[in-house]
Amino acid sequence: MEGEAATVTVLEHCKVSPAPDGVPVTSLHLPFFDLLWLTFHPLGRLILYDFPHSTNHFIQKTVPILKTSLSLALKNFTPLAGKLLIPSDADSNADCLIRYSDGDSVSVTFAECNGDVNHFFGGHARDADVLKPLATPISSTSLFAIQVTVFPNRAISIGIMNSHVVADGNTVFNFIRAWASIAKRLCSSDIVSTEDYMIPDYDRSSIKDPYGLGTMIMKSLGPLIKQVQIKESSVPRARATFVLTESKIQALKKTVLAKRPELSYVSSFTVTCAYLWTCFAKSRYNVEKEKHRLDEPQNFGFVMDCRARLDPPLPNSYFGNCLVPCIAAQTGRVMAGDEGLEAAAEVLGNAIAVKLKEGPLHDSEKWMEQFAGLMRGEWSIGIAGSPKLDYYNNIDFGWGKPLKFEFVNETLSLSRCKDSKMDIEIGVILPEAEMDEFSTLFIQGLRDLDG
Known part of the structure; x- marks a missing residue:
């Protein structure tokens, strides 16, 4: 490398x-x-x-x-x-x-x-x-x-x-x-x-x-x-970019709903995150082989822009932060198992659905406790970026469309893809051994969707 x-x-x-x-x-x-x-x-x-x-x-x-x-x-x-x-x-x-x-x-x-x-x-x-x-x-x-x-x-x-x-x-x-x-x-x-x-x-x-x-x-x-500082890792890490195409996202939705037809909220975002979560969980387990940790919680955090969902709503041009945290949790045993994708999609969908139904500030009095739990968790990951922000087609300094957009130091990031507005570009940073395993799992899992 x-x-x-x-x-x-x-x-x-x-x-x-x-x-x-x-x-x-x-x-x-x-x-x-x-x-x-x-x-x-x-x-x-x-x-x-x-x-x-x-x-x-x-x-x-x-x-x-x-x-x-x-x-x-x-x-x-x-x-x-x-x-x-x-x-x-x-x-x-x-x-x-x-x-x-x-x-x-x-x-x-x-x-x-x-x-x-x-x-x-x-x-x-x-x-x-x-x-x-x-x-x-x-x-x-x-x-x-x-x-x-x-x-x-x-x-x-x-x-x-x-x-x-x-x-x-x-x-x-x-x-x-x-x-x-x-x-x-x-x-x-x-x-x-x-x-x-x-x-x-x-x-x-x-x-x-x-x-x-x-x-x-x-x-x-x-x-x-x-x-406040970025924690430096003593373990050699690698970064890579992956792409999840619209056809694969739809195939993931179909797979989840076939096994969990009762789920009320299944979106492109939730199945994308669910698939990535399972790949992260399995790659870590396959590398570390620590079965005794399988019953410990794994946490997946993301944020929801709530400008339009507040009462009264804020304009899209509002300057500052207007994000609410969403945290989903599941055990490593479930995530590394055969039903990890569906289980992840369920808890991720539930984390979003409750915000949509009860309002973005629902359970806000528990946010600090949730953040503390996230930090105490044996394993946690969060997302940077959003496919809704189209850097490739909206940021032109006079040199044409960008060739590449990346975050500098985030473990997992999502953005709209350069080649298609419906595909998702995924930035990943992992320890080198886990990156090799993650790449294999990511590619093979998508091949398996084709039967």
């Missing part, structure tokens, strides 16, 4: 502030939807494009456009350039805030890489950390950082690193779309408009907290806030 040695050289490091002609959001109160992510590690996204130009062209032509367009985009998204302010005493009545002050900025790095693009972004199994040099880490108080890396005469990558506290996937996607739309128009000398993206909505006045979750979260997570 070793690739050629590659060097990433910094060409310029700068700060980009929002354009001065905007009306900045200077102070943003964080409701419990944001506070839930206080101890979550920053998320990194990478978008790769074809770029048949030299480094000199990149420096002279591309960098100025990216700086100008970023500044113009930030004038509507000023909190991204702000700072996170956390009260020193978690029991105090002070609010957690994002505060933007005049002169605040986003850290931007422009770099050059002499490595093979396919070594970094190919779908094959490769070192899990190969993408880290293409994304700039953020500091403890910063919320956003950008790195643009040119592979001379071959490609260009846009790396976005953000604190989850400031924005969920929907908000980050809207910002990147705004930046790309403005950059594309500058490339063609067109008048910049907002037709291709949504101006963010910052109104939090209608968000209700019936169970005092904000206070509960601060008391529970406050002491842990300064310890």
Whole structure:
């Protein structure tokens, strides 16, 4: 799994502030939807494009456009350039805030890489950390950082690193779309408009907290806030990309419903997650061979965007986080067994169905307990990304559609596929031995669907 040695050289490091002609959001109160992510590690996204130009062209032509367009985009998204302010005493009545002050900025790095693009972004199994040099880490108080890396005469990558506290996937996607739309128009000398993206909505006045979750979260997570970091693994890990086609998704649905016709909620998302869950569970068991752990719980977590499901609903342009956690649990014995797929689809479907029936805040007073249980569990996995956010067809900086979209450090991620809007692209990071087993199980399981 070793690739050629590659060097990433910094060409310029700068700060980009929002354009001065905007009306900045200077102070943003964080409701419990944001506070839930206080101890979550920053998320990194990478978008790769074809770029048949030299480094000199990149420096002279591309960098100025990216700086100008970023500044113009930030004038509507000023909190991204702000700072996170956390009260020193978690029991105090002070609010957690994002505060933007005049002169605040986003850290931007422009770099050059002499490595093979396919070594970094190919779908094959490769070192899990190969993408880290293409994304700039953020500091403890910063919320956003950008790195643009040119592979001379071959490609260009846009790396976005953000604190989850400031924005969920929907908000980050809207910002990147705004930046790309403005950059594309500058490339063609067109008048910049907002037709291709949504101006963010910052109104939090209608968000209700019936169970005092904000206070509960601060008391529970406050002491842990300064310890936020990505846990480094001492075990060699690999990353790879898999694709689940629409025909295979429909075949999975058919298989589940044939064995569990009584299930009330079976969707493309639930059967996709169920299939991945069983592949994860079986690959781990086959590698570790620890039968004594089969009766321990396995947890599968994901989130649901509830902007449209709140009462009153929030607009899709709402800036921040508006996600509710859904956690499904099943024993390893069931997941590694012959009925693992159907069992997983059932508990995953039930986790969604109760939110749809009872409302997104159902059992919200138990969220902290559920999160604690998830952390205590012998085995757990969560999903990053969403197939609803179409990076491949909606993010064009003027270089055409992306060649590849990836998360930097997430164990499991889902996105809409490059080649079909109905297929799902799956990013996986696992210990190397488990990756080999997972790949075999994933491919063979789909072949078995054909009978």
